[in-house]
Amino acid sequence: MAYLGIDHPLIAVHDLDKAIETYRDLGFFIAPPGQHPWGTSTALALFRHQIIEIVSIGDETLLDGYDTGGFRFGRHVEGFLNSSEGVALTALFTEDAEEAEEQLAARGIQCTGTIDFGRDVVRADGEPDRTKTTLKVFHNDSLPRLSVFACQQHRRDLLEFPDRMTHPNGAQGFAAATIVAEDKAPVLDWFTRIHNVPATKDAEGFDAVETTNGHWRIMAPDQFEAFYRVTLSQAFLANGPRISALDVRVKNLEVVKDCASVTLSETDEHLIASDMSQLGGMALRFVPS
Incomplete structure (x- = not known):
């Protein structure tokens, strides 16, 4: 299959x-x-x-x-x-x-x-x-x-x-790709049909579609801004819903902090690179694997 x-x-x-x-x-x-x-x-x-x-x-x-x-x-x-x-x-x-x-x-x-x-x-x-x-x-x-x-x-x-495939920051891949959408319904319909699974909630409680290699997370703009600590422009969704962040799996957050020369926001369990203008319209959240 x-x-x-x-x-x-x-x-x-x-x-x-x-x-x-x-x-x-x-x-x-x-x-x-x-x-x-x-x-x-x-x-x-x-x-x-x-x-x-x-x-x-x-x-x-x-x-x-x-x-x-x-x-x-x-x-x-x-x-x-x-x-x-x-x-x-x-x-x-x-x-x-x-x-x-x-x-x-x-x-x-x-x-x-x-x-x-x-x-x-x-x-x-x-x-x-x-x-x-x-x-x-x-x-x-x-x-x-x-x-x-x-x-x-x-x-x-x-x-x-x-x-x-060996990265100084210890990255091993990504656990989730986050989509920002003002209307989540068509996004959920698209990905549930692609992967032939029902929509669910992820560990953080957001709408999600699981795949065999990470999950799609679907957020409203205000949810995304609060979660990834960013401010989106009014034109950000001009072309409709879009993937706007990746959750990167790493071995150790301290290793990421030691090797990164880009400003990171720190929470209890994650590090966030939130300057989307530097990352090609993306935010990155580093999560321990």
Whole structure:
């Protein structure tokens, strides 16, 4: 069965180098940046079956490439960057993209299109190799920033190198992705259908949808501001509900404090990086795993 867990939100930023520097200042190991064949540049913080991916516009001449069902990945990212930084869409982990498409179709969610691509890499032993990735795009016209794609990495061994998954801050992945929505109902309907589970409440008492790899947390704007200690602009939800924070699992909060050179708010059990303007329209909450 092709399970769908939260794999990686794509955090779109104007200045990739600056964003990389900020995330490194928080203690993440960010691999050297690369580029997608549809023109977006990309930098990764890698974990086991999860990624924090930061993207920007790398080559404008490629943005119209890889059209699938009218969806153009590069233009989708560009369109949201023209409005604001932040998550443009999210990858869901699967080991069988074709089966994932069949399962979602059975739940009334039609695949927009398929993208197959690869890139040349050098393995740890110095030998050349090539990745292979299949994406099944599920664009949501009414919730465009919450569009998703099932992502099958056929050669995960060419991505999850152990030396690139060790982070100075002890990060091990993320436990939750938090969505801000003025109207929660359509968001809950979208994700309960994707994951084929009922809505529930998380440990903090907020609306949630569990996946096999972390959970979606859905908050009203005022709840988000109080919980993550931020102030949202009036235009923040101009493109509808959006992923606005990640809860990052770490081994020890003291290690995060020791290595981070970014200002953090401290609670009894968590640390919060709340300057969303530096983090690509995101807040990060560090939670002990």
